[in-house]
Amino acid sequence: MQPPSLRDRVSLAAALLAWYDFHGRNLAFRASGDPWRVLVSEVMLQQTQVARVEVAWVRFTGRFPTPAALATASVADAVRAWAGLGYNRRAVALHRAATAIIERHGGAVPDDLAALEDLPGVGPYTARAVTAIAFGRPVAAVDTNIRRVVGRVVAGHGWAGDPGLPLAASAIQAASDAMIDPGRPADWTHAAMDIGATVCRPRAPDCADCPLRTWCAFARSNDLRPQPRLRARPAVRPRPSSFAGTSRWLRGRIIDRLRELPDDGWMRFDDPIGVHSTERVAAAVAALSADGLLECDPEGRVRLPSPT
Numbered sequence: 001m002q003p004p005s006l007r008d009r010v011s012l013a014a015a016l017l018a019w020y021d022f023h024g025r026n027l028a029f030r031a032s033g034d035p036w037r038v039l040v041s042e043v044m045l046q047q048t049q050v051a052r053v054e055v056a057w058v059r060f061t062g063r064f065p066t067p068a069a070l071a072t073a074s075v076a077d078a079v080r081a082w083a084g085l086g087y088n089r090r091a092v093a094l095h096r097a098a099t100a101i102i103e104r105h106g107g108a109v110p111d112d113l114a115a116l117e118d119l120p121g122v123g124p125y126t127a128r129a130v131t132a133i134a135f136g137r138p139v140a141a142v143d144t145n146i147r148r149v150v151g152r153v154v155a156g157h158g159w160a161g162d163p164g165l166p167l168a169a170s171a172i173q174a175a176s177d178a179m180i181d182p183g184r185p186a187d188w189t190h191a192a193m194d195i196g197a198t199v200c201r202p203r204a205p206d207c208a209d210c211p212l213r214t215w216c217a218f219a220r221s222n223d224l225r226p227q228p229r230l231r232a233r234p235a236v237r238p239r240p241s242s243f244a245g246t247s248r249w250l251r252g253r254i255i256d257r258l259r260e261l262p263d264d265g266w267m268r269f270d271d272p273i274g275v276h277s278t279e280r281v282a283a284a285v286a287a288l289s290a291d292g293l294l295e296c297d298p299e300g301r302v303r304l305p306s307p308t
């Protein structure tokens with residue numbers, strides 16, 4: 001791997017940011033640099049598509065505009081406001097993070113990487129994203145898109161069916177940290193994500209229209225080959241969705257039913273749900289309880305966690 005020289009990195013960042021200024025995605029949650037709102041958006045984006053996050057983020061941050069607002073609400077309220085995002089454990093973790101921000105940091109999201117990573121539900125990627133986007137520090141948050149873009153630019157790896165060794169995560173992180181623009185870390189992060197999502201796609205990178213082409217090892221190596229290295233994905237016959245048979249679907253339906261109850265309402269789950277037997281429903285309820293997403297009473301009824 002030959003990392004770009006300092007001069008090339010400066011030129012590359014300038015080209016990337018110029019592209020972003022015209023072509024970057026205009027997403028609702030990018031309008032705010034408030035650390036709490038950025039943290040909420042990054043937690044939501046961990047496992048949910050951008051379009052769904054946009055809608056939910058507006059609703060959630062309207063309901064809980066500060067860590068204090070969420071920390072003083074019940075877990076049940078947090079889970080209700082998480083509707084439409086899935087993976088409801090993130091709502092519980094975010095509620096715990098808000099409480100930790102109040103107790104350890106006086107109500108302000110910390111601007112320190114280690115302190116951020118110490119918050120419930122916040123891993124290295126999310127901590128770096130908040131640090132770059134909200135606090136303007138030049139640390140790269142390497143998500144799937146950025147990993148692919150940087151891997152292709154610096155090493156020419158990452159094409160579909162690539163038989164070569166992928167770069168180590170540490171090498172991608174180091175290259176990304178070296179490439180981020182120290183003057184516009186937030187925009188650089190958004191720009192690199194957008195290039196990966198809209199131009200440098202996994203199986204069909206649009207190198208002809210990419211602002212990084214001049215510095216990209218992948219594009220250079222393809223220029224030298226008479227045959228394209230990308231192969232079309234074989235046609236796959238769509239199969240009927242089996243999502244309704246998964247435990248994730250079942251857990252989501254149980255939480256949905258509890259969300260619809262009036263405050264502090266209890267419910268029993270004694271019947272099958274969809275294709276899931278009574279036993280599987282009981283196992284899902286037990287798992288949700290263990291995750292802190294609901295609470296049980298001695299009579300076997302459950303509800304979303306509520307303050308006592």
Ligand code: SF4
Pocket residue numbers: 149152153199200201205206207208210211212213216217218219
């Ligand atoms: S030139 Fe092609 S491979 Fe390189 S970053 Fe752009 S789209 Fe990706």
